[in-house]
Amino acid sequence: MGKLVCASLVIAAIAALLGERIVNLRKRALASRELLQNHLPNCVALKNLDSGSEDITILGDGLAFISTGLKNPGRPASEGPGKIFSLDLQDPRMKPVELRMPRNFDLDSFNPHGISAYTDPTDDTIYLFVVNHPQHKSQVEVFQFVEDNNLLMHVKTIKHEQLYSVNDIVAVGVDSFYATNDHYFSHDILKSYVEPVLGLSWSNVVYYSPTDVKVVSDGYYFANGINISPDKGHIYVADLFGHNVHVLERQEDNSLVSLKSVALGSLCDNIEVDLETGDLWLGCHPNGWTFFLFDPNDPPGSEVIRVQKIHSDQPVVTQVYEDDGGVLMGSSVAAAYGGKLLIGTVFHKALVCDLE
Numbered sequence: 001m002g003k004l005v006c007a008s009l010v011i012a013a014i015a016a017l018l019g020e021r022i023v024n025l026r027k028r029a030l031a032s033r034e035l036l037q038n039h040l041p042n043c044v045a046l047k048n049l050d051s052g053s054e055d056i057t058i059l060g061d062g063l064a065f066i067s068t069g070l071k072n073p074g075r076p077a078s079e080g081p082g083k084i085f086s087l088d089l090q091d092p093r094m095k096p097v098e099l100r101m102p103r104n105f106d107l108d109s110f111n112p113h114g115i116s117a118y119t120d121p122t123d124d125t126i127y128l129f130v131v132n133h134p135q136h137k138s139q140v141e142v143f144q145f146v147e148d149n150n151l152l153m154h155v156k157t158i159k160h161e162q163l164y165s166v167n168d169i170v171a172v173g174v175d176s177f178y179a180t181n182d183h184y185f186s187h188d189i190l191k192s193y194v195e196p197v198l199g200l201s202w203s204n205v206v207y208y209s210p211t212d213v214k215v216v217s218d219g220y221y222f223a224n225g226i227n228i229s230p231d232k233g234h235i236y237v238a239d240l241f242g243h244n245v246h247v248l249e250r251q252e253d254n255s256l257v258s259l260k261s262v263a264l265g266s267l268c269d270n271i272e273v274d275l276e277t278g279d280l281w282l283g284c285h286p287n288g289w290t291f292f293l294f295d296p297n298d299p300p301g302s303e304v305i306r307v308q309k310i311h312s313d314q315p316v317v318t319q320v321y322e323d324d325g326g327v328l329m330g331s332s333v334a335a336a337y338g339g340k341l342l343i344g345t346v347f348h349k350a351l352v353c354d355l356e
Contacts, residue, residue, distance in 0.1 A: 021197045028199070028221070028241045030267060031289030035301040035324040040341060040353035043327075048085065048096050051078035053344030055115045055168065055270050056335045062089035063147075064335065064342065065128055066096060066350070067112040073136075075294045075330075076347045082112040084130065084143075084152060089337045094352050097150055105141075105154040109134035114168030114225070114270065116177065117145075128152060129171045131179070138166040140179070140208075162206045162213050165191065168226045168270060170235070176209035176254075178216070178235055180223035196222075196241070205237055207254045216256045217248055225270035225333075230278055234259075234311070238268045238282060245271065245280065247310060262315050266303050267291075269346075270333035280307040283333040283344060286322060291330055291346075299325030304334040304343055321353070 026032070046053070051069045058064045069082030085096040101107050113131040120127065126145040131138065139159045143152035156175075167182040183191035184202035195202070204218035205226065221241035228235055235256055237246045244263050248256040266284035273280055284303040285291045291300035304321035321334070321343065329348040334341060336355060343351045 021199065024199055025197055026289060028243075029288035029292065030243075031287065033287045035286055036322055037324060038319060038322040039327070040321055040355065043351045043353040044094070046087070046094065046096055046342075046350045046352055048098065049344075049350040052332075052347040053085075053342075053350035054113060054332050054346050056333045056342050056344045056350075057115055057117050057272065058089065058335050058337050058342075059117055059119070059126070060275050062337050063087075064089055064337070065115055065117055065145075066342075066344065067115045067130065069111070070113055070346060071111050071133075071136075072346065074292075081107050081110040083110075084112060084115070084128070086150065087342075089340060089342075099145075100149065100151045102152065102154045106134070111136075113166070114180075116169045116171040116227075118171035118174065120174055125174075127155070127171065127174055129169050129177055131166045131169050132157075138163055140166065140169060140177070142175070158208065160208065160213055162215065163208065165203075167224050170226050170228050172228065172232070172254075173209070176207075178226055178228075178256075179206050179208060180204075180220075180226050180237060181206060182222050182224055182240070199241075201242075205235070205248075205256065207256075209254070212254070214255075216254065217246075217258065220246075225268065225282065227271040227273050227280075229273065230275050236271050236273070236280060236310075238264075238271050240267045240269065240285075240288070243267065245282065245307065245310075262307060262310060262317065264305055264307075264317060266305060268305060269331070270344075272333060272335040274336055277308070278310070279336075280310055281305075281320075281334040281336055281341075282307070283331040285330065285332075290325070299329045301325045302328040302331030302343065302345065304331065304341070320355075327351075 064087040071077040111133040142155040165183040185191040203223040225238040244261040267288040268282040268284040286303040308316040333344040
């Protein structure tokens with residue numbers, strides 16, 4: 001009888017702990033948040049992007065790159081491989097163009113996630129860094145963009161034991177970058193269930209170069225989007241379950257020093273930075289519970305948040321767009337240029353809207 005009582009107490013304690021952890025997870029996922037409508041004028045769906053537009057980055061001349069076709073377990077996905085599109089935001093037709101891929105690249109397993117463009121100051125060559133998940137593993141593909149032929153030439157594939165759960169990337173050289181690992185564990189069960197339920201803040205940011213690979217920042221619940229300030233002196237990291245964006249200062253040895261975090265009130269995904277104003281634009285999941293437990297009858301909503309004056313004592317955080325999922329599901333990125341706002345999603349369509 002004594003053993004039975006002890007076993008019952010242990011089971012009850014585990015059940016109570018599990019229940020408390022799930023309640024905590026729902027709280028961090030903003031599961032109780034009711035979504036409203038806060039739309040922008042003249043929003044139009046971009047063509048050819050029906051399989052998502054997980055990440056978008058825009059060059060100073062208005063040329064945007066868009067990754068599409070990310071396959072994530074539990075959410076809708078296209079049957080074919082992922083693709084990269086370009087979009088000239090100075091062209092009033094707003095027509096995305098699929099970029100051709102080289103024959104020496106394994107396109108069948110191409111599963112693109114976060115992207116970052118880098119322009120070599122010595123010759124203006126544009127390199128596109130793409131997080132790729134073939135067979136749901138993590139590696140980084142480096143391409144050279146050949147604009148005249150709408151072509152991406154594959155330069156190399158980067159794999160490293162420190163790059164094991166890569167979500168997003170920001171290039172800082174022709175072969176160097178910072179990247180976020182959104183989980184600490186790589187095993188599917190541990191990272192998909194144990195880590196979020198226990199609320200472990202163990203994910204991190206890694207710096208990579210051919211001669212130096214190291215963790216430069218950690219302590220995130222879910223390190224997601226990453227980007228760099230226009231002056232290249234600061235790195236911004238979105239902590240999805242932390243509901244905030246972190247500001248970190250770059251050091252001479254490429255390590256990072258944390259300066260502060262700014263509360264966002266949403267589960268924010270990718271970060272884009274306005275090269276002229278320094279404003280941060282974030283695509284966010286206003287109710288993460290509906291996103292992670294995708295149900296077409298209860299679609300996940302979308303939200304865009306803008307952060308101005310992020311280095312001041314009082315950053316200005318503004319909700320620019322919100323939808324309950326009826327128009328746009330699962331927004332993951334927002335990028336502004338020339339009075340227009342691009343809003344991308346993990347698996348749904350992409351919108352271009354007027355900001356004024």
